[in-house]
Structure formats: structure tokens, C-alpha cells
Amino acid sequence: MTERPASDLRTVFLPALCWSRRQADFYAVTQDLSPDGITFRSAFEPAVDESLTCSIRYIGQVETRVVSVDDNLFVVRLMTSRQRAAEVARTMLALSREQGRSFESARAHPRIN
Secondary structure (H helix, E strand, O other), X not given: OOOOOHHHOEEOOOEEEXXXXXXXXXXXXXXXXXXXXXXXXXXXXXXXXXXXXXXXXXXXXXXEEEEEEEOOEEEEEEOOOHHHHHHHHHHHHHHHHHHHOXXXXXXXXXXXX
């Protein structure tokens, strides 16, 4: 896999169930989102150019095509309309921002010593 600039890479972890005609259901987890596509981490490595159907939590079911494969990673591109692809990208970017937020508790009142 090629290294991508950090500015184009958005980390987002979402569970997914994927399947194809040649492979039964297998689990994967999204790792990041970039202009190249969605990177998944999985014990199963599909073949390049294989069509997959992936059901991603909070996203729904999408038709994809595998564009590259590496050690326990594979990258897919959405095979949907531009409108649906933009909707998926917006949702994944929003989830990425939510996952990256720091949940430090802020005191509403000063502490009494």
C-alpha cells in the first residue's frame, strides 16, 4: 500500500459484515477513509477487483469493489451513485470527528477544598 498524507486520511472504526459470491460472510472493521476509498481490517483478504457487499454500522449496506489488498487490510471503492457516495462520506466523516473527540469532564462548579 502507498503512504497517504495525513490530511487526506480520516480514522474511523466501524464494524462491518461483508460478503461476495465467492466468499461467505466475514467480519471486517473500517480503519480509515481517504480519497482512495475505505480501508478495512480483516482476517480474510478478498481478491483485487472482487465485488463485495458490506453492511457497515451506521452506514447501511453498500456495494463495493476491492482496489488493493495488503497484510490483513483491503481498500474498497463504493459502486454507488455520487449522491449515495457523498452521503456515506459525510456520515463517516462525522463519525470520525465524534470518535476523535476528547471526553474530558469539565466541572460546572469550582471544587471546594
